[in-house]
Amino acid sequence: MSSQSVYDIGAVYPWCMPKLWDETMEAHRRAVQDAVLETAVALVTEHGLASVTMSQIAKEAGIGRATLYKYFPDVQSVLIAWHDRHVAAHLERLAQARDHADGPSQRLEAVLLGYAHITHKRPQGGEIAAFVHRDRHVVQAQQQLHDLVREVVAEAAAVGAVREDVSPEELADYCLHALSAAGGLRSEEAVHRLVAVTLSGLRPAR
Amino acid sequence: MSSQSVYDIGAVYPWCMPKLWDETMEAHRRAVQDAVLETAVALVTEHGLASVTMSQIAKEAGIGRATLYKYFPDVQSVLIAWHDRHVAAHLERLAQARDHADGPSQRLEAVLLGYAHITHKRPQGGEIAAFVHRDRHVVQAQQQLHDLVREVVAEAAAVGAVREDVSPEELADYCLHALSAAGGLRSEEAVHRLVAVTLSGLRPAR
Incomplete structure (x- = not known):
């Protein structure tokens, strides 16, 4: 046996x-x-x-x-793993928001609103954020986020819904920074207003 | 003697x-x-x-x-003094830019351009920034910066040059976040484009 x-x-x-x-x-x-x-x-x-x-x-x-x-x-790698996992979940959520919307303008709006909501709910962990943002993996994840936004901006620009005097690259940068203001907002309504203002900045120049 | x-x-x-x-x-x-x-x-x-x-x-x-x-x-107070001195110099510079411009729209543009230039040239000291931003003095200085921008936004809104469906308070927040994208830009021209895009976001809704 x-x-x-x-x-x-x-x-x-x-x-x-x-x-x-x-x-x-x-x-x-x-x-x-x-x-x-x-x-x-x-x-x-x-x-x-x-x-x-x-x-x-x-x-x-x-x-x-x-x-x-x-x-x-070490402690550092724990924090980086934590951040990696969050960013991956966020990217997944933004890709879903994009894929559920119909048409270039709608996709752009869905992604910007999704990102503003993520930023709104994210804890403002200053020291951790500053530390992990120096890491190579995290830089790659930020780049993926940037690419996702740049693509929906470019797609909307191709149908005339977004200005073409500034590159989608720079406009994506503008969007991500402007929407980071959502972190300090108190209400859902304020988040929606921020997205509306940010989108106005993207409109073709009058 | x-x-x-x-x-x-x-x-x-x-x-x-x-x-x-x-x-x-x-x-x-x-x-x-x-x-x-x-x-x-x-x-x-x-x-x-x-x-x-x-x-x-x-x-x-x-x-x-x-x-x-x-x-x-201690080391912390050295860093805070360094940051205080920089912020005071920046506020002084923005107030001068505002006072040299003629009319509400011009004052708004001068302040936003001035802030974008400061952000563009500032070293991106992640850890120091994260540390000092928890300090009470620094929070006060940020509030002064925010107040200065809010005032020029409100003044421009009063003459119809800025949207009134969002408060000057929230618009100032939007401006400061959007313009922080200047830190990653490579050229003066890109800084000017960022200011133009940010200003478009402030225009009255069509």
């Missing part, structure tokens, strides 16, 4: 639910990572980047230090 | 050029402070806020630690 643990179900009966088992493990890993990311961000927001250690993160997240180091080499 | 040093000229001959002497001392203090501020910012930009000490700043600025502590209690 085998001394193998009953918990090694995939090893004893390899044909038995391997996919489900993998999914369970993957969900577990994901849950641990989520806990680590949110804990790290909360600690850094409260105490500042310089004073947070890996040991604190492990303790607050309720896992061992060794487990934490299996996922991340 | 007095043993007083000939350098204590103000004490020996109090009627002798006291103003000039004060000015010389003031200029000296100012020069020392300038050296300290620029040194601190250069060190923090290169090595990060967490790793810069008062001793390093004193050494690099070429003064004694005791002298440095006469001016500033």
